[in-house]
Amino acid sequence: MTQEKTSDAPAIVWFRRDLRLADNPALMAAVETERPLVLLYIDETDLERPYGAAKKVWLHHSLNSLSKSIHDKGGKLLLREGPAEAVLDDVIKQSGAEAVFWNRRYEADGIERDSNIKASLQDRDIEVETFNGSLLTEPWEVETQAGGYYKVFTPYWRAASQVIGPRMAANPPLKAPNELIPFQKNLKEDELDLLPKSLDWDEKVMTDWSPGENGARDRLNSFLKGPIKEYTDARNIPSNETGTSRLSPHLAAGEISPKQIWQAARDGKHDADKFLSEIGWREFSYVLLYHNPKLAEKNYKADFDNFEWRTDKKSFEAWTKGQTGYPFVDAGMRELWQTGWMHNRVRMVVASFLIKHLLIDWRDGEAWFWDTLLEADPAANSASWQWVAGSGADAAPYFRIFNPFGQGEKFDEDGDYVRKFVPELKDIPNKYIQTPWKAPKEILKKAGVTLGETYPEPLVEHTHARERALSRYKESRGE
Incomplete structure (x- = not known):
């Protein structure tokens, strides 16, 4: 239970992955104290795993939206940058705050730092209340x-x-508060540097979204x-x-x-x-x-620790750029780069292709998604990659190897998805849109496609890749 108001000292609401006013238990608990509020977001510079580039772009726009919503309720969003504990200490010193409220996070680094911060604050008789908000x-x-x-x-x-x-x-779910009582004293603010400096990716991606x-x-x-x-x-x-x-x-x-x-x-x-x-x-x-706090780094199933992964920078780069020669895979990787999102069915296919056709470590794919997904999530990202790899909990068995063109023929029957994201193949007939290497030369010529020039040859032949993956798996198990 939150304490009753005992003074005019403010309460701090520390926003993290809860950038909303409705159904925000930490915010509502602070509002109910009737104290003035310091509504704080910290761009934490000492995170064990910083946000990827795409997530930062989303965060920039999301914070702008939250700031406006808070302003409309009479409050103000304070943006700061630095190590969380040091920033909180500085804000408490400036404001005289006697209480801090936040919603919990669940990755090991977040749990550890939050526990340390909570203990430090309580040692100074500062009230701390935490909640499940996610x-x-x-x-x-x-x-x-x-x-x-x-x-x-x-x-x-x-x-x-x-x-x-x-x-x-x-x-x-809790309703949004009717009003927010602002803390009147001016506090130090930081200009957060979240947008990419060298890419126009931000402007292009945000046309598809309303953070x-x-x-x-x-x-x-x-x-x-x-x-x-x-x-x-x-x-x-x-x-x-x-x-x-x-x-x-x-x-x-x-x-x-x-x-x-x-x-x-x-x-x-x-x-x-x-x-x-x-x-x-x-x-x-x-x-x-x-x-399993090391889920993004360590195989959930220890028997995968013996698996011998290939180091192939050229193939990995081709995968990231959507240049594998498999149209359904390439469409997915280009959708990710162009929109910051990828359809879930395609995610499974592109992940399987990297892990099993190319024999590249699932952790490399997980890291790429962490950097390029707008939604990069510490739990879902790592659990999903391990699921596809077969190394995770309740995972697809390793020998379930998605057919990269069979999946396209089943779920993109008319080739609409491929044509949208791999436009160099737009004039290929449906019969060959997922397997352009099977198309007769006259059809390729009519479509303006030259394999190996305007569109790549497949990085690896499917049957060979499948057999190689299964053989490598058996070797890792000593079979």
């Missing part, structure tokens, strides 16, 4: 009958849903008005721009909470089980990360 359940909360954490998604989600349903009925709480709410409402009805099938078609909710960047920044998504989907009486299970995978990923 998950439906705490990562340690849903346990197996034996008392451990779930390592398989389906039984985990079944058990978690039994907790979430009644809890949501009793504790619906901020209002953008998140609009995107959810649009999805629930119609596309959710077709979600089970449409979510696998990458050319269908309304087939998925595209809420992931908003969710990762905390512009919308999973509680808000859950309630909106259920209140609309939608058949939302499949959609909400994707929220469940996010929850499950945080369970895995909490119990």
Whole structure:
């Protein structure tokens, strides 16, 4: 419970991955003290794993949106840069704050620094209150009958849903505060340097997105008005721009909470089980990360530690640039670079291609996604890459190797997705759009395609790559 107001000293609300006013328990608890508020965001310079370039671009725009929303409620967002503990100490010294509120984070580095900061503040008789503002359940909360954490998604989600349903009925999402009482004294501010200096990527990418709480709410409402009805099938078609909710960047920044998504989907009486299970995978990923702090660095399954990865900078670069010679893979990698996002079906295919066709370490792919995904999330990113690699919890078996052109023929039957992101192939007939190397010379010539010049030959032949991957896997297991 938060303390009653004892003086005119302000309370600090430390925003992190909760860049919203509604359903923000730390903010609401601070508001209820009736103290003046210092609403603070710190660009932490001592993070163990700093945000990637794409995430920083999103953050820049999201903070602008949050600042405006706070201003409209009478408050002010204070932006600072530096090590979190030092910045907090400086703000407390300047303001005389007697309380600090924040919503928890769950990666090991965040837990450690937050615990140290909390202990230091409490030693100085400064009130600290922390809350769950980003998950439906705490990562340690849903346990197996034996008392451990779930390592398989389906039984985990079944058990978690039994907790979430009644809890949501009793504790619906919080409304945004009606007003914010600002702390009147001017405090030192920093100009955050989040946008890239040498690329015009920011302007191009943001044409597809509306960062901020209002953008998140609009995107959810649009999805629930119609596309959710077709979600089970449409979510696998990458050319269908309304087939998925595209809420992931908003969710990762905390512009919308999973509680808000859950309630909106259920209140609309939608058949939302499949959609909400994707929220469940996010929850499950945080369970895995909490119990396996090195999930982005270390194989979850130790028997993968013997796997011999290839070092092939040229092939890796071709993959990052969408120049593998496999159109469905290349379309996905170019979509990522151009929009900061990639369709989930395609993510599995491009990840499988890197890991199993090229035999390049999954950690290299995870790092590339961390830098280029607007939604880069410490739990979902690492858990998903390990899932595809076969080294993770409840993972696809290693021998499940996605066929990079078979997937395209199934889920991009008319080639719309490939033509959008690999326009040099736009005049190739549907029959060959996923396998241009099979097209007769006259068809390639008519389409203006010269393999090896205007579009690359495949980096590796599929059957050979598959056999090589399976052989390498058996070797790693001593078979």
